[in-house]
Amino acid sequence: MLTDLHMHSFFSFDGKSSAEDMCISAVDKGIGSIAFTEHYDILPTWATPDRVDNRTEYTACDKEAYETILSLKEKYTGKLNIIYSIELGQSHHDLEASHAFIDAHCFDFVLGSIHQTRYGNYSDYYFLDYSKQNIPELMEDYYNENAQLVSSGILDSLGHLDYPIRVMEGFIPYPVELKEYKEAVWEIMKLLVSRNIVLEINTTGLGRWFKRMSPEPWVLELYREAGGKFVTVGSDTHSAEFVGFHSSDAIELAHSMGLKVVASFVNRTITEVV
Numbered sequence: 001m002l003t004d005l006h007m008h009s010f011f012s013f014d015g016k017s018s019a020e021d022m023c024i025s026a027v028d029k030g031i032g033s034i035a036f037t038e039h040y041d042i043l044p045t046w047a048t049p050d051r052v053d054n055r056t057e058y059t060a061c062d063k064e065a066y067e068t069i070l071s072l073k074e075k076y077t078g079k080l081n082i083i084y085s086i087e088l089g090q091s092h093h094d095l096e097a098s099h100a101f102i103d104a105h106c107f108d109f110v111l112g113s114i115h116q117t118r119y120g121n122y123s124d125y126y127f128l129d130y131s132k133q134n135i136p137e138l139m140e141d142y143y144n145e146n147a148q149l150v151s152s153g154i155l156d157s158l159g160h161l162d163y164p165i166r167v168m169e170g171f172i173p174y175p176v177e178l179k180e181y182k183e184a185v186w187e188i189m190k191l192l193v194s195r196n197i198v199l200e201i202n203t204t205g206l207g208r209w210f211k212r213m214s215p216e217p218w219v220l221e222l223y224r225e226a227g228g229k230f231v232t233v234g235s236d237t238h239s240a241e242f243v244g245f246h247s248s249d250a251i252e253l254a255h256s257m258g259l260k261v262v263a264s265f266v267n268r269t270i271t272e273v274v
């Protein structure tokens with residue numbers, strides 16, 4: 001079975017397709033299981049990011065999102081498994097707000113990720129000017145934030161480990177090799193396993209400048225060495241066109257490394273693997 005457990009519909013501030021169009025695309029492509037992981041970024045209350053506040057945006061439509069997903073689940077029964085989910089950013093920045101948000105919803109799957117940190121003055125990595133950044137320091141901070149995120153425990157899979165790479169074209173060498181951060185990455189892998197959180201293989205990069213999935217295969221090896229058994233596969237697409245982007249390649253990679261791919265979560269628990 002092909003899976004895509006990371007996608008954004010109109011219910012995310014930057015989504016470009018309706019949830020139903022994404023379901024239609026998934027069925028057309030033979031994808032068996034998808035998760036709508038809309039954006040919800042946690043920031044310290046005093047931080048003022050220079051971007052759309054997607055907490056407010058999602059809060060304004062979360063009832064509609066839930067009802068839409070429920071009706072699509074029913075409509076596509078037997079054709080497509082649809083998982084009600086969220087991409088919760090930086091949960092460790094405000095544990096109380098994160099727990100309150102998760103407790104107020106009945107997500108079957110929580111994808112955790114880092115989009116912005118104090119280091120970048122709480123601006124998304126997408127908006128930083130890399131000619132003015134100390135990149136090794138920024139990456140150290142990024143991995144450190146990922147370790148704190150995993151320690152928060154408010155996630156089922158860790159999304160797009162090495163997200164800043166997407167927007168660093170011209171500022172780091174190609175092909176991208178991040179082995180200098182091996183120690184920091186190893187700590188994250190151990191934390192994942194100790195907290196029963198899985199790692200995501202994110203396929204977006206195959207369509208970006210760095211032309212590879214994230215993370216690199218040596219990270220998957222470390223994950224397995226730490227005791228990791230499962231991964232999720234996600235396209236991180238914001239439009240119907242790219243639902244299931246390179247899902248079969250990611251699943252093949254996972255299997256070649258001795259890892260199983262999670263096909264479904266119910267009530268934050270793995271219920272099906274491929």
Ligand SMILES: [Zn+2]
Nearest residue numbers: 087113159160
């Ligand atoms: Zn993300």
Ligand SMILES: [Zn+2]
Nearest residue numbers: 006008087236
């Ligand atoms: Zn995403």
